[in-house]
Amino acid sequence: xxxxxxxxxxxxxxxxxxxxxxxxxxxxxxxxxxxxxxxxxxxxxxxxxxxxxxxxxxxxxxxxxxxxxxxxxxxxxxxxxxxx
Amino acid sequence: xxxxxxxxxxxxxxxxxxxxxxxxxxxxxxxxxxxxxxxxxxxxxxxxxxxxxxxxxxxxxxxxxxxxxxxxxxxxxxxxxxxxxxxxxxxxxxxxxxxxxxxxxxxxxxxxxxxxxxxxxxxxxxxxxxxxxxxxxxxxxxxxxxxxxxxxxxxxxxxxxxxxxxxxxxxxxxxxxxxxxxxxxxxxxxxxxxxxxxxxxxxxxxxxxxxxxxxxxxxxxxxxxxxxxxxxxxxxxxxxxxxxxxxxxxxxxxxxxxxxxxxxxxxxxx
Numbered sequence: 001x002x003x004x005x006x007x008x009x010x011x012x013x014x015x016x017x018x019x020x021x022x023x024x025x026x027x028x029x030x031x032x033x034x035x036x037x038x039x040x041x042x043x044x045x046x047x048x049x050x051x052x053x054x055x056x057x058x059x060x061x062x063x064x065x066x067x068x069x070x071x072x073x074x075x076x077x078x079x080x081x082x083x084x
Numbered sequence: 085x086x087x088x089x090x091x092x093x094x095x096x097x098x099x100x101x102x103x104x105x106x107x108x109x110x111x112x113x114x115x116x117x118x119x120x121x122x123x124x125x126x127x128x129x130x131x132x133x134x135x136x137x138x139x140x141x142x143x144x145x146x147x148x149x150x151x152x153x154x155x156x157x158x159x160x161x162x163x164x165x166x167x168x169x170x171x172x173x174x175x176x177x178x179x180x181x182x183x184x185x186x187x188x189x190x191x192x193x194x195x196x197x198x199x200x201x202x203x204x205x206x207x208x209x210x211x212x213x214x215x216x217x218x219x220x221x222x223x224x225x226x227x228x229x230x231x232x233x234x235x236x237x238x239x240x241x242x243x244x245x246x247x248x249x250x251x252x253x254x255x256x257x258x259x260x261x262x263x264x265x266x267x268x269x270x271x272x273x274x275x276x277x278x279x280x281x282x283x284x285x286x287x288x289x290x291x292x293x294x295x296x297x298x299x300x301x302x303x304x305x306x307x308x309x310x311x312x313x314x315x316x317x318x319x320x321x322x323x324x325x326x327x328x329x330x331x332x333x334x335x336x337x338x339x340x341x342x343x344x345x346x347x348x349x350x351x352x353x354x
Contacts, residue, residue, distance in 0.1 A: 014275025014276070016276060019282075022231065030238065030242075031242070034242045
């Protein structure tokens with residue numbers, strides 16, 4: 001039986017590799033959140049205030065993040081406008 | 085010049101206190117004057133690992149609150165010259181420590197001529213852990229080759245880079261060192277455990293040393309002796325290498341590969 005286990009074991013993906021892959025994705029995500037610039041919350045509030053002058057919006061509906069993509073820093077704003 | 089070193093990890097149970105005790109003892113054996121401070125208020129354990137639990141009269145909180153002098157609270161190690169322990173309080177809560185109070189104790193230790201001030205951090209990222217790292221010049225991040233430990237170490241690295249005195253004052257940041265503990269080369273070779281290269285890759289900080297998983301660590305804590313004093317064990321030798329590297333010596337890393345068993349040992353050994 002040990003021989004069969006051994007042969008099966010060879011085919012399965014090593015768990016250490018799985019661990020490393022999972023951590024790589026997780027740490028990259030957590031670092032980008034952590035390294036978000038300090039002005040982000042205030043900028044978010046100010047942008048919200050401007051939009052609120054024109055449209056009625058739910059304050060929690062604005063998502064804002066800064067990501068890096070292809071060497072560019074991308075400011076991403078996501079806002080769902082209410083149905084008329 | 086005194087050096088303030090925090091031993092930290094985020095996650096609990098990875099070997100912070102074991103590492104603090106051994107590195108402090110190792111530095112004192114080299115002739116340096118060393119103070120090791122337990123920041124885990126309410127759950128003190130450094131005294132037990134160092135074997136001085138019955139000699140604690142005054143603790144860190146008493147000093148911070150002005151109820152005892154630093155000299156009254158520092159416990160002199162009975163085995164090693166120049167090694168002093170400052171125990172945490174067992175009865176107070178973590179709010180008993182203040183930033184100013186901790187800062188003053190560290191300044192006083194510097195004035196008293198201590199070469200190294202080792203801050204043994206509590207687990208977590210709350211106030212106690214933040215106070216332990218705030219005044220540090222260098223950090224020893226203790227990590228196990230295991231997913232939650234690596235994640236928490238990365239988190240604590242973020243805090244070291246943002247919430248320490250050095251980070252706030254815009255000086256050079258805290259110098260970071262990785263100590264990987266409970267390493268099992270055999271399981272690394274079979275692909276069941278993250279390798280030291282994997283962990284360095286993930287955390288991206290320089291490696292100070294790898295401590296192999298060792299039965300002697302439990303034996304040492306059972307008897308209240310820092311494991312570094314048990315010269316026969318792999319863990320002790322690995323900690324001695326860590327101390328040498330910390331003091332700037334170049335030393336090859338050991339205990340990274342599984343011991344090859346000979347035929348005799350395979351047949352008759354464990």
